[in-house]
Amino acid sequence: xxxxxxxxxxxxxxxxxxxxxxxxxxxxxxxxxxxxxxxxxxxxxxxxxxxxxxxxxxxxxxxxxxxxxxxxxxxxxxxxxxxxxxxxxxxxxxxxxxxxxxxxxxxxxxxxxxxxxxxxxxxxxxxxxxxxxxxxxxxxxxxxxxxxxxxxxxxxxxxxxxxxxxxxxxxxxxxxxxxxxxxxxxxxxxxxxxxxxxxxxxxxxxxxxxxxxxxxxxxxxxxxxxxxxxxxxxxxxxxxxxxxxxxxxxxxxxxxxxxxxxxxxxxxxxxxxxxxxxxxxxxxxxxxxxxxxxxxxxxxxxxxxxxxxxxxxxxxxxxxxxxxxxxxxxxxxxxxxxx
Amino acid sequence: xxxxxxxxxxxxxxxxxxxxxxxxxxxxxxxxxxxxxxxxxxxxxxxxxxxxxxxxxxxxxxxxxxxxxxxxxxxxxxxxxxxxxxxxxxxxxxxxxxxxxxxxxxxxxxxxxxxxxxxxxxxxxxxxxxxxxxxxxxxxxxxxxxxxxxxxxxxxxxxxxxxxxxxxxxxxxxxxxxxxxxxxxxxxxxxxxxxxxxxxxxxxxxxxxxxxxxxxxxxxxxxxxxxxxxxxxxxxxxxxxxxxxxxxxxxxxxxxxxxxxxxxxxxxxxxxxxxxxxxxxxxxxxxxxxxxxxxxxxxxxxxxxxxxxxxxxxxxxxxxxxxxxxxxxxxxxxxxxxx
Numbered sequence: 001x002x003x004x005x006x007x008x009x010x011x012x013x014x015x016x017x018x019x020x021x022x023x024x025x026x027x028x029x030x031x032x033x034x035x036x037x038x039x040x041x042x043x044x045x046x047x048x049x050x051x052x053x054x055x056x057x058x059x060x061x062x063x064x065x066x067x068x069x070x071x072x073x074x075x076x077x078x079x080x081x082x083x084x085x086x087x088x089x090x091x092x093x094x095x096x097x098x099x100x101x102x103x104x105x106x107x108x109x110x111x112x113x114x115x116x117x118x119x120x121x122x123x124x125x126x127x128x129x130x131x132x133x134x135x136x137x138x139x140x141x142x143x144x145x146x147x148x149x150x151x152x153x154x155x156x157x158x159x160x161x162x163x164x165x166x167x168x169x170x171x172x173x174x175x176x177x178x179x180x181x182x183x184x185x186x187x188x189x190x191x192x193x194x195x196x197x198x199x200x201x202x203x204x205x206x207x208x209x210x211x212x213x214x215x216x217x218x219x220x221x222x223x224x225x226x227x228x229x230x231x232x233x234x235x236x237x238x239x240x241x242x243x244x245x246x247x248x249x250x251x252x253x254x255x256x257x258x259x260x261x262x263x264x265x266x267x268x269x270x271x272x273x274x275x276x277x278x279x280x281x282x283x284x285x286x287x288x289x290x291x292x293x294x295x296x297x298x299x300x301x302x303x304x305x306x307x308x309x310x311x312x313x314x315x316x317x318x319x320x321x322x323x324x325x326x327x328x329x330x331x332x333x334x335x336x337x338x339x
Numbered sequence: 340x341x342x343x344x345x346x347x348x349x350x351x352x353x354x355x356x357x358x359x360x361x362x363x364x365x366x367x368x369x370x371x372x373x374x375x376x377x378x379x380x381x382x383x384x385x386x387x388x389x390x391x392x393x394x395x396x397x398x399x400x401x402x403x404x405x406x407x408x409x410x411x412x413x414x415x416x417x418x419x420x421x422x423x424x425x426x427x428x429x430x431x432x433x434x435x436x437x438x439x440x441x442x443x444x445x446x447x448x449x450x451x452x453x454x455x456x457x458x459x460x461x462x463x464x465x466x467x468x469x470x471x472x473x474x475x476x477x478x479x480x481x482x483x484x485x486x487x488x489x490x491x492x493x494x495x496x497x498x499x500x501x502x503x504x505x506x507x508x509x510x511x512x513x514x515x516x517x518x519x520x521x522x523x524x525x526x527x528x529x530x531x532x533x534x535x536x537x538x539x540x541x542x543x544x545x546x547x548x549x550x551x552x553x554x555x556x557x558x559x560x561x562x563x564x565x566x567x568x569x570x571x572x573x574x575x576x577x578x579x580x581x582x583x584x585x586x587x588x589x590x591x592x593x594x595x596x597x598x599x600x601x602x603x604x605x606x607x608x609x610x611x612x613x614x615x616x617x618x619x620x621x622x623x624x625x626x627x628x629x630x631x632x633x634x635x636x637x638x639x640x641x642x643x644x645x646x647x648x649x650x651x652x653x654x655x656x657x658x659x660x661x662x663x664x665x666x667x668x669x670x671x672x673x674x675x676x677x678x
Contacts, residue, residue, distance in 0.1 A: 279610035
């Protein structure tokens with residue numbers, strides 16, 4: 001074949017915020033298929049906050065992204081050639097294809113590629129509400145926060161791919177759902193489209209105290225569960241409103257992803273309120289994925305789980321889409337459309 | 340009766356560290372016994388870190404200590420008069436008698452008074468290793484840290500009434516036990532008498548980084564469980580050595596009891612290491628007390644659980660004993676001997 005595969009390599013590690021020159025666009029030939037292999041053409045690739053962590057070499061829960069190799073990440077696409085009985089040309093699949101247009105996969109490699117049903121759920125949703133972000137919301141909410149009907153659940157980055165699902169699942173479980181997001185547009189989306197009871201624009205509040213006061217107003221019964229995606233002063237303000245026996249699912253701390261110090265101002269509240277604060281990573285809970293994906297898929301198919309996407313066009317746009325997402329310029333799930 | 344009962348009242352609330360003039364020694368007549376009541380003469384009274392929290396009016400898990408009333412606290416003593424069939428003169432009992440020499444108790448009030456066996460366990464131990472501090476250690480270790488054989492458990496304030504028990508129970512469960520304490524005398528006690536594998540003198544380390552390095556040396560396999568009694572930079576140093584899937588039982592944060600800011604420097608480690616951090620209060624877990632007291636009692640009776648006491652003499656010494664305990668001048672359980 002003479003197919004050209006454009007791919008983004010990480011060529012240097014960012015000190016603080018990533019910039020375009022940390023990446024290089026490389027053109028590689030697609031290799032010939034071996035027996036058992038499948039060629040996938042990517043329709044969408046995902047850029048996610050966790051990728052920032054992997055760009056650094058420091059201690060992390062995952063091996064760092066290697067330099068001068070294709071940026072890793074989840075992808076959806078279509079099988080365009082197959083030497084495996086497991087996949088046929090035309091199959092829609094989700095996988096870990098990375099920041100590139102094509103991927104050659106050993107079909108026998110467990111979990112490398114999964115067929116998806118695109119008749120009821122759009123392909124792109126398998127990178128969002130019916131994919132890793134949605135499952136992240138499901139697992140943090142159901143296994144750590146364990147909300148009971150009548151409780152109040154708060155989620156930061158509420159308009160994002162994870163946060164939007166957290167609040168909608170909490171509502172479905174009979175809870176009051178309150179979001180925190182940056183800017184009036186995102187807050188309107190969270191309330192009007194996602195159906196949260198309230199959303200607080202953290203940019204409209206000058207400091208922890210003001211944000212805490214706004215949260216108190218939005219959560220008159222206090223906060224029983226918090227799904228944390230941001231950290232820093234946002235978390236400090238939430239902490240001041242947590243109830244006795246409340247739970248925090250620590251999913252992300254994007255406020256510190258570029259090395260900013262993000263101390264927790266008053267950890268004694270964990271003791272005072274007998275709280276549970278627990279960190280988790282979605283990939284470490286494979287036993288919950290099937291149930292989560294089934295519920296999320298049927299909710300999306302039935303129109304009962306809403307999501308928003310921000311779509312950048314073309315492989316060339318991937319670094320800018322990623323950098324913009326880290327700065328909060330996306331609304332909902334940030335994707336890059338390749339076809 | 341003409342018995343005089345000396346008692347300490349709280350007469351003002353401390354701004355920072357408590358001082359002697361927050362308390363007043365009052366002489367009250369012991370009232371005549373009514374039917375169903377018991378008169379207890381206290382042999383020992385307990386001063387504990389949690390009392391500092393109750394002296395303030397701020398939000399806390401317990402109602403504040405009322406002004407101009409007897410300071411609340413646990414006591415052991417002997418029944419010296421009884422108009423209840425439940426207790427006979429001469430019975431040894433543990434109760435919530437407060438900072439005073441005598442207490443009149445309604446014997447029918449559930450949990451107000453419990454008879455204790457002083458043939459195998461000294462009376463004073465029921466305020467320490469076989470009392471609330473020992474049960475605190477047992478519950479935090481067994482229900483939050485849940486240590487497995489081969490893991491490493493760290494405890495701060497390791498020579499204290501709670502900390503000493505934590506490490507010995509961890510050793511009994513096949514763990515490596517490492518203490519943190521203030522000064523070489525306490526550290527020697529923790530290793531030589533309590534049998535910990537190591538103890539680090541936090542005063543010998545200038546900052547978080549130095550303390551973290553010392554912990555790393557003492558915990559070559561990292562830390563799987565931490566029982567936190569101190570907070571502040573001690574906790575920061577521990578955090579830097581916590582393993583993936585480690586647990587912190589938040590029991591106390593004495594570093595902040597007088598209102599000092601004690602931010603947690605790097606809460607993102609909770610996420611990075613998928614940690615669980617959980618606060619608890621011993622009185623809220625009554626279902627575990629019987630099993631805990633039985634194990635602790637038989638360990639002490641059999642000489643397999645060691646403890647140390649610092650005993651102040653006479654009711655007059657109570658405020659000084661309390662203030663000294665908050666400053667770390669005691670070794671082991673701080674008691675006041677009244678008889």
